[in-house]
Amino acid sequence: MSTASPINSDCRMYEARFPEVDTPVMIQVKEIGDVATHVALLEYNNIEGMILLSDLSRRRIRSVGSLIRVGRIEPAMVLRVNAEKGYIDLSKKRLSDQDIRVCEERYSKSKLVHSIMRHVAETMNADLEDLYIHVGWPLYRKYGHAFEAFKEIVNDPDSVLKSLTRELKEIGPDGKEVTKVVPAISDDVKEALVRNIRRRMTPQPLKIHSVIEMKCFEFDGVLHIKDAMRKAEAVGTKECPVKMKLVAAPSYVLYTQTLDKEQGVKVLNKAIAVCATTIERHKGKLTVKEAPRAVSEREDKLIAEQMARLERQNAEVSGDEDSEAEEDTGMGSVDLDNSSTSSGMMD
Template sequence: VSEIASSWIRNIRDYVREGQKVVLKVLRVDPEKGHIDLSLRRVTKREKIEKMLSWKRERKAEGLLRSVAERAGLSVEELYEKAGAIIDERYGLYEGFEKAAVEGVEVLTKIGVPEDLAEFFVEVAREKIRLPSVKVRGIVELRCLRPDGVKVIKEAFLNAKKSEKVRDADVKLYVVAAPRYCIEVSSDNYKRAESVLQKIAEAVISNVVKAGGHGTFRREK
């Protein structure tokens, strides 16, 4: 390592220690001498963070691949040749596992991964990857002038929340200030969260309209 810091170095252990993992930039390579000239100083803080995150994801992907190989009865090398390389080239290996966890078998089979192996990838991904949750919300304005109007609106929300269309999402409904009500949807998939939000709003408004009322929906940013 030819460049450690921009200032005078009294003790190299103030910057790097034995066994420590550091991000370095390659300056020159001399194949004849077997030398690689590296720089610590020229690596920005952002580059360090991005590279360490990438390295951690690669390590996780290797562990996930080993789990899939065990379940499939293959060596890691065989599995990588049959499926891992395809996923790695198209999505990146860890990103492929994330997609498998969210979108299921089809996201792998459509790029050429054998279905039996794709099922193992999805199984392992959903067991071992914790996906970040996304949250979307919108406001419905509902009015029903019937004597039991409040009951109509309450039942419209309950029926919409029980629908099969809202599976795989966490839904919260609460009053902002009548006649305004908030629908809040959390999911590990943004498109699914948006879809559930839209379907609940449509179902609620439809039920209120059927009872003689009316309603509008506005997606909150």
Template sequence: MARPEFPEEGELVMCTVTKVYPTSVFVTLDEWGDRSGMIHISEIAPGRIRNIRDYVVEGKKIVCKVLRIDKKKGHIDLSFRRVSDAQRREKVDEIKQAQRATQIITYVAEQCKENPMDIAKKIADYALKEYDTIFNYFEDIALDHELIKEAKLPKKVEETLLEVITTRIKPPQVSISAEVSIKSYAPNGIEVIKKALQDTLKVSDQISITYLGGGRYALKVVDEDYKSAEKVLKKASDVLTSAIRGPEGEIAITRT
């Protein structure tokens, strides 16, 4: 599928400031070749602006939202102020991921003495049907190595790409935690608590326990997704509870 000539209205784009005038700013759209756009001073920041250069200067990279497009004239009107901090961070991360994907493909092409454009096209033909970006596909390959076969790459390219992905891309992780308050009235209470904590750590390598003081502990689980993390946390909580709760002990587990 051929790439469109223009971004869509409402789309976020990475831009480089080229000219700054008293009431407007001109930029190039980094991901759209030689396309240029304009930001009116009213779209730089809310309220009155005394000096537009307090916000942008030539050469600065900024994330903008596409407001209007005149395809006949080639004009693109943009907004800087309508991009939230969260959207800005997300776009910057997207650009960095695209750069990482390109670097990986270029390296693999060099190692296999192949044309990087040919490899990129083969990967994109599959990846962009199933994923938002090629890097998202690479992240899933890091979790499930069999997915690399879907791109139908030459064997040497496939093997090299898999090796690079597993080396350079760590699977995305999430973390959940709980605060545990433990009391043991048994004569050997310290040993009972110590063994309970040790048994809890044996549940999974994804578990860590930190002493907070006053009989309180921070229980943390790091895993590939929330569903898996919740299962591990529940199992860990069950182990702790069965070891402590009873006539000689008290335990309270609170999610944090």
């Protein structure tokens, strides 16, 4: 009884079986010997390479352990390639800072592409190398890197994938072999590929936040603070909307969500500057307690929980305690959506 051949789920990332000489590649250290270090070339399906100890560093080696460790992943420069015997000699000391940057950036993109390709191959019971032959490597050739093609697939899959075809040989009605040109992948594999690319590569907005303290001891101080908050929020744009909320007097948090981290930080800094100018005009003071920065989902959740807890605590404070807090900070609870305030500003 015959059994079906197992589906191949291993494949190099690039079309060439071996790297070119004088090219930086990403390696993982497997074994450190007396005269050489044995490594795996991660982008080339873990084929073996070797780094002589003399090629580890330009400086005198006092301790090999300080230069390289088993399991470490890092770039190395290709010195020699013997394709017939499969020998690859590498060097660490030949790397420049530019080589390292180029290698790390390329590997980061290639690793994501490879992860998507492997996942599609495994879930769709497809051969990974076949998927690379008909999709991955043609995209590398056309776009310089398949990562760039995948970015376009997020918004317009057909513009990228429609041109990919393969030749299929079959026997015609007359018994002769004919060659047909068909799409490179079936509709279900295409759907799985697009779905995985969109899931992994659709940009996710970052949350940028900053914490400030703001006080104003003038009469109508709460209204001046409220005005400063409005002007800070007015700095926001459609791409970087600014929101400002009271944490607990006199602390406030400003935040925005954006796809562009640098732009988000810039907008929040501008909002803080506008807020400071407005409140200082009324003899108030603004102090930045935490400069604008990107926060993780976990940090954002913790901040939200902290704000909710402080809001509950504020709600439990009696009217007398509210007045004392207000006298100390020059403000009470501020609600930008409600023209009234919870301080002693009432008639």
